[in-house]
Amino acid sequence: xxxxxxxxxxxxxxxxxxxxxxxxxxxxxxxxxxxxxxxxxxxxxxxxxxxxxxxxxxxxxxxxxxxxxxxxxxxxxxxxxxxxxxxxxxxxxxxxxxxxxxxxxxxxxxxxxxxxxxxxxxxxxxxxxxxxxxxxxxxxxxxxxxxxxxxxxxxx
Numbered sequence: 076x077x078x079x080x081x082x083x084x085x086x087x088x089x090x091x092x093x094x095x096x097x098x099x100x101x102x103x104x105x106x107x108x109x110x111x112x113x114x115x116x117x118x119x120x121x122x123x124x125x126x127x128x129x130x131x132x133x134x135x136x137x138x139x140x141x142x143x144x145x146x147x148x149x150x151x152x153x154x155x156x157x158x159x160x161x162x163x164x165x166x167x168x169x170x171x172x173x174x175x176x177x178x179x180x181x182x183x184x185x186x187x188x189x190x191x192x193x194x195x196x197x198x199x200x201x202x203x204x205x206x207x208x209x210x211x212x213x214x215x216x217x218x219x220x221x222x223x224x225x226x227x228x229x230x231x
Contacts, residue, residue, distance in 0.1 A: 085111040087136035089156040093146035097175050097195070101142075104203050108212055133159055138169045140206075141183065143192075144176035148183060157183050171209065173202065 086105065090098045098114065105112045113132040129152075133139075139160040147153045160166045161184060172180055173193045181188050195202035204214040 085113045085132075085136045086138040086140055087132055087156070087160070088112055088114045088140050088142070089147075089153050089160075090142035091144060091146035091150045091153055094142050094144050094175055097144075098142055100199065101173075101203075104207075104214075107215065108207060110207075110210070110212070129156065133163075137165055138171070139166050140171050140173055141187075142173050142175050143178055143180040143183070145178045147175075148178055148180070154183060157187075161186060171206070173206070 088098055088102065102112060102114050113136055133156065139157075141147070141153065141157050141160075157170075160170055170190060171193060172183075172187050172190055173195055174180065175195050177196060180192070193202050193206045200214070200216050203216070207214045
């Protein structure tokens with residue numbers, strides 16, 4: 076078993092705006108597990124030049140997650156972000172494609188076929204469990220977290 080690479084800064088979440096609901100759900104899981112991330116919808120403040128903010132985040136983050144879907148493959152910005160990450164040494168072994176919807180994710184880059192793909196098309200919880208395992212973090216689903224938060228009833 077290989078030792079997971081630690082999180083030093085944040086995870087960059089690259090995605091199509093069409094996949095916003097899935098990415099919001101994933102961001103909630105990252106927050107629940109105290110994993111720092113950067114997401115354009117949450118971290119770009121009004122009146123900022125969003126392309127500059129994305130560039131700063133790509134420089135600041137040390138993990139790159141790309142949400143793969145037909146919409147993401149058509150997105151020029153997702154492709155630009157991925158190509159930047161592929162060109163940076165600090166992202167070596169830290170690029171993780173997440174399969175949200177069935178698509179030919181190799182169209183992003185022929186190199187992605189050599190990366191470990193995290194499957195989210197069947198069960199969201201299974202994808203989360205597999206993703207968090209990369210950092211040696213145990214996944215706590217919403218259901219499991221709710222159960223552990225409820226006080227146990229004592230017998231009379």
